[in-house]
Amino acid sequence: MTTYNFSSGPAVLPRDVLLQVQQELTDWHGSGMSVMEMSHRGPEFTQIIAEAEADLRAVLGIPANYKVLFLQGGAHFQFGMIPLNLTRPGDTVDYVNTGSWSKTAIKEAQRYANVNIVASSEDRNFSYVPDEAGWQRSADARYLHYCSNETIGGVEFPFIPQSSFAGKDIPLICDMSSNILSQPLDVSHYGLIYAGAQKNIGPSGMTIAIIRDDLIGHARADVPTMLNYKTHADAGSLYNTPPSFAIYVAGLVFKWLQKNGGLEAMARHNATKAALVYDAIDNSDGFYRAPVSGAARSRMNVPFWLKDAALDADFLKGAEAAGLVQLKGHRSVGGMRASIYNAMPLEGVQALVAYMADFARRHG
Numbered sequence: 001m002t003t004y005n006f007s008s009g010p011a012v013l014p015r016d017v018l019l020q021v022q023q024e025l026t027d028w029h030g031s032g033m034s035v036m037e038m039s040h041r042g043p044e045f046t047q048i049i050a051e052a053e054a055d056l057r058a059v060l061g062i063p064a065n066y067k068v069l070f071l072q073g074g075a076h077f078q079f080g081m082i083p084l085n086l087t088r089p090g091d092t093v094d095y096v097n098t099g100s101w102s103k104t105a106i107k108e109a110q111r112y113a114n115v116n117i118v119a120s121s122e123d124r125n126f127s128y129v130p131d132e133a134g135w136q137r138s139a140d141a142r143y144l145h146y147c148s149n150e151t152i153g154g155v156e157f158p159f160i161p162q163s164s165f166a167g168k169d170i171p172l173i174c175d176m177s178s179n180i181l182s183q184p185l186d187v188s189h190y191g192l193i194y195a196g197a198q199k200n201i202g203p204s205g206m207t208i209a210i211i212r213d214d215l216i217g218h219a220r221a222d223v224p225t226m227l228n229y230k231t232h233a234d235a236g237s238l239y240n241t242p243p244s245f246a247i248y249v250a251g252l253v254f255k256w257l258q259k260n261g262g263l264e265a266m267a268r269h270n271a272t273k274a275a276l277v278y279d280a281i282d283n284s285d286g287f288y289r290a291p292v293s294g295a296a297r298s299r300m301n302v303p304f305w306l307k308d309a310a311l312d313a314d315f316l317k318g319a320e321a322a323g324l325v326q327l328k329g330h331r332s333v334g335g336m337r338a339s340i341y342n343a344m345p346l347e348g349v350q351a352l353v354a355y356m357a358d359f360a361r362r363h364g
């Protein structure tokens, strides 16, 4: 039986990539070494990291005036690095609050700067994206931060916020941890994009930051060397030992994306899968319900509830028996969550909706 993994992250990786890793695990390209055993300054790894960056640049169309940084510390480190690199005490920064991850980013930024919440969807349990027309932005904000896909709540921005406000260009900063590489993106709208790798990029332990050149070199004087973007930009992400194995696997994922039609093909593939799951929910006569409606429904993470929470355990048990694993929802939302990142095949989603229909028939 095939297992389909709906984890929110660390999440499913392309099977072809895993098989290639397996094949190369003990002897990368005739070097006689595993990538795990190589010096990060040797010729082999120099080639691996250079190719990974070049392939990511090609896939996303990253302009030349942006640096690609392979970092550690997860997206959580970015929550602190951003204000430490881009503000001084007392500066104002704008944040949109659309869920758990926005909130965590806000809490960290509040330690270093004056955070203005431009809009929040907390009034309706983070089930929508507030209309941009009503946002209360500050003219003197150092940047505007938002999370393009709230992994826990299943809310995805259906638009890119304006970077210009009050006649000024205010850097747009986005936590794209859970929807980067899921569709084409115009990187030039942004000052900084960051993403933990463990969803659409590769294994955990690595975070990617794509940062416009003019935002590098403004860190506070007392910021630790490792938390200064300039440290990593100047050293080509090799200031210290990088997460080398994760960079290698991510590089294979970027090649897999290129081989499979790039981000346009991913966008079609992801739209098809998401429509299947949301249709299964919406056409279940109320047996299943989704907390998010309309355009803000995430194409990556689909939370849903059963009409009777007493059936949750049975649903999960039956799903596991059918090879559909890691469907339990986040504890703060409850119910189920199907994460259907790039690497989730259509067959996995078809198996899930077939199981959902069957379960509803048996318990409806």
Ligand SMILES: Cc1ncc(COP(=O)(O)O)c(C=O)c1O
Pocket: 009, 073, 074, 075, 076, 077, 101, 147, 149, 150, 151, 152, 175, 176, 177, 178, 196, 197
């Ligand atoms: C949107 C988003 N932001 C931030 C994080 C935190 O990432 P990390 O655990 O890599 O620090 C996550 C984790 O899943 C996430 O989904």
